[in-house]
């Protein structure tokens with residue numbers, strides 16, 4: 001669905017979920033404002049038992065002069081005209097968290113995973129942490145200049161901020177781009193950040209800390225908190241990491257529909273986002289950064305999959321299982337055991353490459369943003385970037401490049417979920433890597449040693465990645481034919497597409 005698709009209606013009611021949070025307000029207000037500007041008879045509403053009382057939301061509405069109507073318990077009383085459109089934001093029509101309004105025409109924009117997929121009336125992207133991100137992206141697709149409206153930019157930013165637990169649970173590069181791009185009212189954001197919870201909630205945090213549990217050997221603490229605002233979990237976690245014997249903290253509590261999790265880590269061998277993904281695998285979703293992450297476990301799915309297991313035991317067992325699940329490999333030290341590796345050759349496929357100094361001046365600190373995370377390098381005539389079939393990017397030295405690839409005269413083009421971008425860190429300028437990419441094809445002697453992993457591995461490569469490369473069972477651990485300290489992971493699908501065995 002496109003935002004422009006909504007314009008065929010003249011009257012549009014934008015409905016946020018009941019007890020609207022910052023994300024519902026941010027995404028709802030942005031769409032509302034866009035529709036108003038297009039000359040539509042638009043309205044921003046919410047319904048349900050409760051009127052908004054949370055201090056930060058009231059402040060947000062007041063300061064940005066967001067006109068919101070409260071419809072009360074609307075199911076019996078409100079009926080939309082036949083030619084009007086009802087658009088639900090940050091929620092889906094018919095779900096339990098949003099009062100039903102009788103309407104003939106219905107559209108939705110949401111990031112919650114209910115199993116519904118996008119179609120011509122719905123934009124559902126459950127891989128994103130906030131609905132504000134979806135609306136941001138939809139506005140950009142309309143070539144709409146959000147930054148001409150500081151109120152809209154600020155509301156979207158705050159929506160993402162709150163739904164991602166202060167940006168700690170961001171999963172997608174689109175969300176990183178959004179933070180960099182939006183021009184916001186910093187003073188207001190600061191005020192909002194500091195009116196986040198009540199003195200009662202502070203007490204909840206205190207009680208949770210008293211009830212800590214510590215695994216001294218693994219230096220990990222697991223805490224169950226009483227129900228509270230998700231932000232509080234992050235605050236407890238930040239505090240726990242100040243303790244000299246704690247490296248990782250896992251905090252969870254009950255929330256509507258399941259359990260909310262917050263994870264903190266201060267060691268480079270445990271990335272909080274990986275631990276979160278592990279703990280929520282098949283029963284929810286999790287993500288974030290290497291030091292801070294969050295997640296959600298769906299209660300119904302949990303009970304189905306782990307019948308008879310209490311949530312306490314689940315966390316104790318799974319955290320232990322996580323620590324036993326991986327090996328750690330440092331490229332600098334090399335591999336102590338090369339048993340089981342075989343020789344493979346790169347297939348003659350066309351991939352892309354860019355010379356870093358074709359984009360930025362020699363010596364510029366650059367950040368390459370890809371689906372797998374950010375990589376930091378310094379632009380140099382000697383450093384090239386390779387772009388694979390699925391948009392994966394990795395650096396390579398010039399000399400190695402020319403020994404393994406032959407450049408072609410054509411440009412390199414691919415279609416993938418997120419096109420890698422590159423930015424000059426000093427000037428904060430970002431460009432698409434594909435605009436500079438040329439095609440190349442691998443030479444005959446492009447060989448590596450590789451073997452499929454039978455246990456997960458975390459590889460610290462010779463390049464400055466944000467964190468280790470994570471290899472799952474079935475992915476390939478590889479090292480270069482000419483350099484046994486150049487160790488890395490190749491995803492199993494990419495491996496079979498790009499390498500073939502030579503005996």
Ligand SMILES: [Mn+2]
Nearest residue numbers: 023090131163
């Ligand atoms: Mn949301």
